[in-house]
Amino acid sequence: MRNLALTDEILMQVEKPARYIGNEVNAVIKDKDKVEIRFAMCFPDVYEIGMSHLGIQILYDMLNRFEDVWCERVYSPWVDLDALMRREKIPLFALESQEPVKDFDFLGITIQYEMCYTNILQILDLSGIPLLATKRGEDDPIVIGGGPCTYNPEPICDFFDIFYIGEGETQYRNLLDLYKDCKKKGQGRKVFLKKAASIPGMYVPSLYEVTYHEDGTIKERISLEEGIPETIEKELVHDVTDTYYPHKPVVPFIKVTQDRVVLEIQRGCIRGCRFCQAGQLYRPVRERDVEMLKHYAMEMLKNTGHEEISLSSLSSSDYSKLPELLDFLIENCAGKKVNISLPSLRIDAFSLDVMNKVQDVKKSSLTFAPEAGSQRLRNVINKGLTEEVILEGARLAFAGGWSRVKLYFMLGLPTETPEDIQEIATLCNKIAAVFYETVPKEKRTGRVQIVASTSFFIPKPFTPFQWAGQCTKEEFLEKAYQTRGAIASQLNQKSIKYNWHEADESVLEGIMARGDRRLNQVILKAYEKGCMYDAWSEYYKNDVWFETFDACGISPDFYTRKRDDKEVFPWDFLDCGVKKEFLLREWHNAQEEAVTPNCRSRCSACGAGRYQTGVCLEDRRKQL
Amino acid sequence: MKVRIKFSKYGPVRFLGHLDVMRYFQKALRRADIDVAYSGGFSPHQIMSFAAPLSVGHTSSGEYFDIEIHTFTSEKELQDQLQDVMVEGFDILEVQLLPEKEKNAMAGVAAADYLVSFSDSVSLPTDWKDRLLEFYGQEKIPVTKTTKKGQRQVDLKEGVYVLEVRGDAVYMLVDAGSGSNIKPGFVLETFFEKSGLTLPRHPFRIHRIETYKRKEDGHLAPLIS
Numbered sequence: 001m002r003n004l005a006l007t008d009e010i011l012m013q014v015e016k017p018a019r020y021i022g023n024e025v026n027a028v029i030k031d032k033d034k035v036e037i038r039f040a041m042c043f044p045d046v047y048e049i050g051m052s053h054l055g056i057q058i059l060y061d062m063l064n065r066f067e068d069v070w071c072e073r074v075y076s077p078w079v080d081l082d083a084l085m086r087r088e089k090i091p092l093f094a095l096e097s098q099e100p101v102k103d104f105d106f107l108g109i110t111i112q113y114e115m116c117y118t119n120i121l122q123i124l125d126l127s128g129i130p131l132l133a134t135k136r137g138e139d140d141p142i143v144i145g146g147g148p149c150t151y152n153p154e155p156i157c158d159f160f161d162i163f164y165i166g167e168g169e170t171q172y173r174n175l176l177d178l179y180k181d182c183k184k185k186g187q188g189r190k191v192f193l194k195k196a197a198s199i200p201g202m203y204v205p206s207l208y209e210v211t212y213h214e215d216g217t218i219k220e221r222i223s224l225e226e227g228i229p230e231t232i233e234k235e236l237v238h239d240v241t242d243t244y245y246p247h248k249p250v251v252p253f254i255k256v257t258q259d260r261v262v263l264e265i266q267r268g269c270i271r272g273c274r275f276c277q278a279g280q281l282y283r284p285v286r287e288r289d290v291e292m293l294k295h296y297a298m299e300m301l302k303n304t305g306h307e308e309i310s311l312s313s314l315s316s317s318d319y320s321k322l323p324e325l326l327d328f329l330i331e332n333c334a335g336k337k338v339n340i341s342l343p344s345l346r347i348d349a350f351s352l353d354v355m356n357k358v359q360d361v362k363k364s365s366l367t368f369a370p371e372a373g374s375q376r377l378r379n380v381i382n383k384g385l386t387e388e389v390i391l392e393g394a395r396l397a398f399a400g401g402w403s404r405v406k407l408y409f410m411l412g413l414p415t416e417t418p419e420d421i422q423e424i425a426t427l428c429n430k431i432a433a434v435f436y437e438t439v440p441k442e443k444r445t446g447r448v449q450i451v452a453s454t455s456f457f458i459p460k461p462f463t464p465f466q467w468a469g470q471c472t473k474e475e476f477l478e479k480a481y482q483t484r485g486a487i488a489s490q491l492n493q494k495s496i497k498y499n500w501h502e503a504d505e506s507v508l509e510g511i512m513a514r515g516d517r518r519l520n521q522v523i524l525k526a527y528e529k530g531c532m533y534d535a536w537s538e539y540y541k542n543d544v545w546f547e548t549f550d551a552c553g554i555s556p557d558f559y560t561r562k563r564d565d566k567e568v569f570p571w572d573f574l575d576c577g578v579k580k581e582f583l584l585r586e587w588h589n590a591q592e593e594a595v596t597p598n599c600r601s602r603c604s605a606c607g608a609g610r611y612q613t614g615v616c617l618e619d620r621r622k623q624l
Numbered sequence: 625m626k627v628r629i630k631f632s633k634y635g636p637v638r639f640l641g642h643l644d645v646m647r648y649f650q651k652a653l654r655r656a657d658i659d660v661a662y663s664g665g666f667s668p669h670q671i672m673s674f675a676a677p678l679s680v681g682h683t684s685s686g687e688y689f690d691i692e693i694h695t696f697t698s699e700k701e702l703q704d705q706l707q708d709v710m711v712e713g714f715d716i717l718e719v720q721l722l723p724e725k726e727k728n729a730m731a732g733v734a735a736a737d738y739l740v741s742f743s744d745s746v747s748l749p750t751d752w753k754d755r756l757l758e759f760y761g762q763e764k765i766p767v768t769k770t771t772k773k774g775q776r777q778v779d780l781k782e783g784v785y786v787l788e789v790r791g792d793a794v795y796m797l798v799d800a801g802s803g804s805n806i807k808p809g810f811v812l813e814t815f816f817e818k819s820g821l822t823l824p825r826h827p828f829r830i831h832r833i834e835t836y837k838r839k840e841d842g843h844l845a846p847l848i849s
Contacts, residue, residue: 002712004636009745012681012826017639025651025711251651253637253644305651305709336654337668360666 002029005093005100006081014081018254019047022073022095025251026303028060029096030070037176038104039063040094040141042074043112044119045535050075051250052258054312055147056110059168061246069176072096073250074107076119077126079533085126092126101127105179107141109160111149114512115505115535117156120145121527124159131524133161133206138188142179150203151234151281152461152571155512155519157205161193165201165574166235167267169244174199197228201235203574204228210517210570216558218516218568233575234281238613240267241289245296248303260308260341261300263293265325269314270599270615272606273371274382274590275410277460278314280578283606285599286614290321294328301338309333310341317346318600326354344369347393352400365404365449366397372413373424379593380415382464382586387427394431398438404449405431411479411500412457412471414590421479425486425496428452432492448492453499454483456506460513461571462578464586469562470510476503504542508534511559516570519559522552579607627702628690628729630718630848634683637713642677648714649689655709658702661692675729675835675847676736676800679807681826685717686736686834688847690729696721720848727837729847734838735785736800738808739831741793745824753789759815760787767814784811797844800835 004011004021011017032038041060043050050056056073063071072094077085085092091100101107107129109120121131124143130136133143145153146164153163164171175196182192197204207228211219223230237243249261268285269278297309309329313319329340340358344367345351355364370385372378378385394405409424428450435448456476459468471479480500487498512519526541526548533539549556563569565584572580582605589596596604599615609616633645640648650670653660662668675688696702703719710716726732742748749755759765765780783806786797798806809828816823836844 002636008681008743008829009826011639017680018641018644021636021639023636023711023713025648025655025709027711253640253648255644255647302655302657305654307650307654337662339667 002098005098006090010081010084010088010090013084015078016047016254019075019078020081020095021253022098024253025305026248027073027096027250028064028071030064032070032097032099035070036068036180037070037106039069039071039106039108040074040101040104041071042101042107042109042123044076044109044116044123045533046078047075047252048254048256051252051256053110053112054258054262054264055168057246057249057262058244059108059172060250061248062169062244063172065244066173066176068180070096072104074101074123076122076533079539082122082126082532091128092123102129102139102141104141107143109143109145110147111145111156112147113535114149114155114509115540117512117523118527118531118534120156120159121524122532125527132158134158136161136189140189142189142192148277148281151277151574151576152513152515153203153205154210154517154570155515156523157517158520158524160205161189162196163203163205164235165203165232166576167237168235169237170235171199171201175202194225194228197225201232203232208573218570218572221573231573231575234577236577236611236613237267237286238611240286241292247296247299249300251304251306258310259306260310260339261297261304261306262310262312263297263300264288264312265293265316265319265322266313268614270318271315271384272382272586272596272598272604274380274464274586275371275413275457275460276314277463280462280583280606281576282314283577283599283608284611284614284616285318287319287321290325293325297329298332301333301336307337308339308341311343313343316343317351318598323350330354330357347390347397349396352396352402356400364402365406365451366394366402367406367408368393369408370427371408371410372416372420373409373422373427374420376593377413377416377420377423379595380590381410381413382590382596384595384598387430390427391430391434394434395438398435398448403435403439403445403447405451407431407450407452409452409454409483410457411454411483412476414457414465414468415593416479418482421482422486424452424454424483425490428487428496429490429492432490432495435495436492447495450492450496451499452483452487452496453501454480455501456503458506458510458513461569462576462583464583464590466514466569466583467563467565467567467587470507470560472560473503473507476506502537502540505534505537505540507556507560508542508545511556514569515559518552518554522548522554525552577606577608577611582606625694625696626690626692626722626724626726626728627696627699628688628720628722628726628848629702629706629716630720631687631689632683632685632715632717633678633687633713634685635713637711638681638683641680642674645678646672646674646689652706652709653691656705658691658705659694661694673728673730676733676805678832679809679830682830682832684832686832686846688729688835690722718848730802732837732847733800733802733835735797735836735844737786737795737797737833737836739790739793739795739833740808740812741829741831743824743827743829746827749821755819756787756789756794756815759818760784765814769810780806780811780814787811 063069129140142161144162145160150163193204196202207225209222213219266287268282270285371383459465529544660670671692673690699719703716707716767780769778783799788795796808839845
């Protein structure tokens with residue numbers, strides 16, 4: 001029997017001790033003496049969040065298929081255990097073996113959102129690994145980061161030995177072979193890192209230096225070693241059907257956020273919404289073969305015992321075999337009492353029919369994401385959803401028995417005017433009116449419920465809006481109040497509920513998203529002053545963060561400002577497939593309110609065509 | 625058809641709460657492809673009844689739940705099918721096809737017995753065994769029991785059917801009926817408190833040995849017997 005890293009006394013004191021015991025169904029246990037590489041894969045947030053992440057399940061499965069590797073999982077201890085571990089000096093451990101992370105060869109950290117940066121330091125700190133990569137020695141694990149935030153890794157580059165840029169399925173084998181080779185030859189950490197820098201997709205930040213102009217913008221990047229690449233191109237899985245995908249995902253004991261089988265139907269998106277980072281990073285869109293998905297769906301349900309399956313992708317309605325896949329799932333799941341949880345689909349006759357088959361109409365609500373209230377602003381952001389389409393979708397839905405609608409908008413988008421905000425309210429009101437027109441009085445069971453939510457727009461690297469300015473907290477809040485006021489003055493205001501996102505967090509997220517190397521010290525100091533779990537509003541310490549910026553002599557405004565067309569960005573040395581010229585062209589199109597067609601109707605020469613896969617190889621004439 | 629399943633819980637999974645154990649078995653039944661009956665309605669669930677919930681941290685060799693199934697091959701086959709999908713810490717000990725009139729596992733629970741040992745952090749006076757037996761030897765042991773509904777006075781003596789010292793541990797057979805159940809930890813805490821001894825946090829290691837029903841003749845018998 002495995003021994004636990006934590007004593008009964010400690011486990012009985014903390015909330016949800018099952019977070020820390022491992023041993024879940026399908027967790028992989030290997031004989032540590034029979035493997036050559038111990039890999040700790042970490043999601044720097046609490047177990048329930050981290051266990052819901054598909055990317056880790058894919059990499060965990062892949063790495064454990066390698067006979068010479070044992071990959072284990074690590075999550076952030078919750079604040080209660082965190083305090084006990086510090087007090088009792090208990091080192092952070094991996095769930096499977098319950099052994100200290102510090103004894104591993106690799107610590108991989110997936111970086112999914114900016115607000116987890118201090119949790120990365122928590123992981124390193126509790127593990128007893130020096131926070132700064134330069135202070136690490138031969139006995140410390142190689143700390144490697146991956147995930148969307150590594151497309152601007154500079155604000156956290158001091159804490160990592162390597163960043164893996166792009167999709168994880170492709171280069172780990174080469175990296176691990178290099179590691180073994182260096183170990184065999186007795187070559188140390190420095191030699192390994194230098195050699196790793198030549199593997200495609202690997203960015204070793206310590207091998208580069210950055211100089212700045214007097215105004216704070218970047219002057220130059222200097223390679224400190226001969227023969228290391230100046231730009232690093234993202235890694236991409238060319239064939240998303242013939243690749244790694246877990247047959248037996250780990251099944252958590254406790255209820256987690258995503259407590260179901262997740263089937264990734266495609267990677268990437270054809271849409272090109274100008275605010276969306278994922279839509280650019282994962283270009284070109286690549287569909288998985290429908291037969292593969294059917295096979296995996298049944299296999300994963302059988303191996304996990306989950307009672308629900310959900311489809312995952314960006315803009316799932318664009319998956320060309322969606323009707324076939326859904327028919328298959330409906331046919332094969334109903335008898336097994338498996339729920340199908342639908343992704344947010346474009347609302348039309350097809351999706352309503354499917355929803356009707358798989359959901360309780362009375363309980364479910366419909367979701368629209370117009371993102372902006374007015375057609376003008378929707379053109380700016382290239383969101384190809386028109387008012388006619390929304391109202392027609394709503395009409396069909398109301399006629400079919402739905403009476404709850406959720407709407408998502410963003411505030412603070414480039415070029416936004418008070419009129420655009422006003423139109424958020426007008427649109428909600430029109431939808432409510434459609435309900436009263438469509439559903440006769442005798443068929444109504446109460447009011448229509450419309451829930452409008454707004455988040456604040458944050459410019460992200462590798463999007464056409466990477467040049468845009470970001471609103472201040474005060475501007476954000478003013479816009480939220482305007483929205484609230486506009487909704488309150490509508491005829492159907494009693495049917496409309498309005499929620500908005502926190503403004504403080506959005507400002508910090510924006511600073512981090514487009515930050516540079518100088519933010520490392522701010523993050524380090526904020527962590528030392530107790531910042532952690534920033535993504536959890538009850539633990540987010542806005543005052544501490546902004547005091548820390550002050551103390552470091554760094555102006556947050558520098559990072560939220562509008563950028564000049566010619567400015568060199570901290571992330572320009574990375575190549576995500578999409579070219580900067582294309583993004584700039586799109587930034588100008590946005591200001592001219594010009595719409596760019598999606599990848600399936602016309603190629604816009606974004607640069608991802610060089611990968612010669614996915615939508616880039618489709619014959620577009622067929623679509624016309 | 626109704627089937628009763630007996631299982632053990634030990635090792636790391638002792639830190640799972642009752643609801644998580646239920647969820648675990650719901651998924652296990654699906655992995656094992658057991659033809660469980662579902663309730664009607666729009667969100668159907670497996671027809672399942674667990675006997676006495678076990679507190680987080682306790683181990684057990686006498687846990688039970690009932691399920692309703694459509695097809696039945698043999699008790700042995702069902703046991704093997706389910707055992708094949710277990711993780712370390714859960715073992716399927718016995719399976720029994722139930723007679724139609726049998727009360728479901730939850731309603732049928734009358735008593736449970738436990739072995740309570742002490743954590744290393746507990747230092748006991750040398751005469752603790754005598755003092756404990758003396759405490760249990762009293763005619764009545766009035767205590768205040770705190771439940772979700774509030775506090776009430778009970779006689780601990782009525783709910784603790786047997787109390788013995790076994791080596792350095794304490795054996796107890798107690799009432800486990802819903803509403804009248806007695807927790808073994810509570811019995812010992814009461815003893816220590818009344819003896820003026822202070823205990824560290826989490827002083828006990830508690831193992832449930834068996835869960836019992838009351839037969840028509842008034843005697844206790846394991847839920848599968």
